[in-house]
Amino acid sequence: MQIEFIKCHGSGNDFIMIDEMTKNYSFTEQQRKDLSILLCNRQEGIGSDGILFVMPSEKAEARMRMFNSDGTEAEMCGNGLRCVARYVIEKLRKTEVAIETEKAVLASSQVAEIxxxxxxxxxxxxxxxxxxxxxxxxxxxxxxxxxxxPELSNERTFTALSVPNPHIISIMDEVLQDELLHVGKKANNLPAVFPKGVNVSFVKILEKNKIFVQTYERGVGLTNACGTAMSASSLVSTMLGPNELDTPIVVINKGGLVNCVVKKTDERYSIQLRGNGTYVYKSVVDVNFDDKEFQVHEKTFFNEENEKYQQLEGYALSQIGGESS
Known part of the structure; x- marks a missing residue:
C-alpha cells in the first residue's frame, strides 16, 4: 500500500500524520497497530512518538485517532491535536474547527503567535x-x-487526574531525569494500581505563571513534551502553586514551549493548550503489511518553518538552563 504522510511535531513531540479524510485508505485495526510499531521505530523506521490518523467524522469537521509507538491507542494527544487542527483548518480554509476524539469533540482554532x-x-x-x-x-x-x-515513592507526592489521558503530577524543586525514568517505568509496571498505565510528570515552578515540565509518557517513554501532561501540570500548578486561573501559563519543555490557560466554572476545570503544529517534511511510504517491510520515497522539507521553530527551541532551552539533568 502506498501512503502519503506528513512528519510533524508539537513542542518536539513528533508524529507521522496520515490523511484519511481525503485519501482513499482503508486500514484494519491490526494494520493501524502494525503501522505504528513499524514506522515509529527510531532505529529502523521513520521514527516518531506515534501516528495521527485524520479521519472523517459525523460529529465534527474531522476525527483524530492517535496510536503510540508501541501500537497502543491513546485516549487523546494534545500536541498531536494541534497538528491535526492545523491540517484540518488549512484543508477546509477555516479559522475554527471541531475535532472528534475518543472522549469528546474538542474546539480548535488558530490564535495569536506564542x-x-x-x-x-x-x-x-x-x-x-x-x-x-x-x-x-x-x-x-x-x-x-x-x-x-507508597508503591512509587515515599519521598514524592503526586496528584492524579485524567484529561482524559491518565496523569500523575509531582511538583518539585529540581527535575531529575533519571528519577523520572525510574518512576515512570515503575508506574507503568504496576497493574494493581494503574491497570491501564499512566503518564508521569515532574514539574518545577520557574516563576509565577511559568513552569518546566518533563514527562514519562505511557506507551512511549521519556518525551520532549506531552500536550495533555503540560495541560494537567498547569492545572495542578494553579491548585498547589502560585499560578493563576484564566491567565496564560508558559510551559517550558525540552522540545520548546506552549501556553496553557486553566479555567474553572462551577467547580469544573477546562484547559486551553496553545502551541505550534510544525510540519517537518512530507513524503510517501510503500508498506507491505504481509512482510512488515516499507520504503520511504523522496522527502520534501518545510525548511522555513523548521528554521523558525529552531529559534523558539533555542529560547526555550535558555529558559531551562541547568534546571534538569
Missing part, C-alpha cells in the same frame, strides 16, 4: 476529572491530591 513567526493553534483539553476511577487508579481514596503513592 513566539514570533510560529503559527499557533489552540485546542481544548477536556474532560478533566480528579476521580481516581477515571484514570483508572486503584486506591482506597476517591481522589489523590498531593499525596504519597
Amino acid at each position: 513566539y514570533p513567526g510560529i503559527d499557533t493553534f489552540s485546542v481544548a483539553i477536556e474532560p478533566v476529572s480528579f476521580e481516581a476511577s477515571s484514570l483508572p487508579m486503584t486506591v482506597k481514596e476517591e481522589q489523590v491530591v498531593d499525596q504519597v503513592i
Whole structure:
C-alpha cells in the first residue's frame, strides 16, 4: 500500500500524520497497530512518538485517532491535536474547527503567535476529572491530591487526574531525569494500581505563571513534551502553586514551549493548550503489511518553518538552563 504522510511535531513531540479524510485508505485495526510499531521505530523506521490518523467524522469537521509507538491507542494527544487542527483548518480554509476524539469533540482554532513567526493553534483539553476511577487508579481514596503513592515513592507526592489521558503530577524543586525514568517505568509496571498505565510528570515552578515540565509518557517513554501532561501540570500548578486561573501559563519543555490557560466554572476545570503544529517534511511510504517491510520515497522539507521553530527551541532551552539533568 502506498501512503502519503506528513512528519510533524508539537513542542518536539513528533508524529507521522496520515490523511484519511481525503485519501482513499482503508486500514484494519491490526494494520493501524502494525503501522505504528513499524514506522515509529527510531532505529529502523521513520521514527516518531506515534501516528495521527485524520479521519472523517459525523460529529465534527474531522476525527483524530492517535496510536503510540508501541501500537497502543491513546485516549487523546494534545500536541498531536494541534497538528491535526492545523491540517484540518488549512484543508477546509477555516479559522475554527471541531475535532472528534475518543472522549469528546474538542474546539480548535488558530490564535495569536506564542513566539514570533510560529503559527499557533489552540485546542481544548477536556474532560478533566480528579476521580481516581477515571484514570483508572486503584486506591482506597476517591481522589489523590498531593499525596504519597507508597508503591512509587515515599519521598514524592503526586496528584492524579485524567484529561482524559491518565496523569500523575509531582511538583518539585529540581527535575531529575533519571528519577523520572525510574518512576515512570515503575508506574507503568504496576497493574494493581494503574491497570491501564499512566503518564508521569515532574514539574518545577520557574516563576509565577511559568513552569518546566518533563514527562514519562505511557506507551512511549521519556518525551520532549506531552500536550495533555503540560495541560494537567498547569492545572495542578494553579491548585498547589502560585499560578493563576484564566491567565496564560508558559510551559517550558525540552522540545520548546506552549501556553496553557486553566479555567474553572462551577467547580469544573477546562484547559486551553496553545502551541505550534510544525510540519517537518512530507513524503510517501510503500508498506507491505504481509512482510512488515516499507520504503520511504523522496522527502520534501518545510525548511522555513523548521528554521523558525529552531529559534523558539533555542529560547526555550535558555529558559531551562541547568534546571534538569
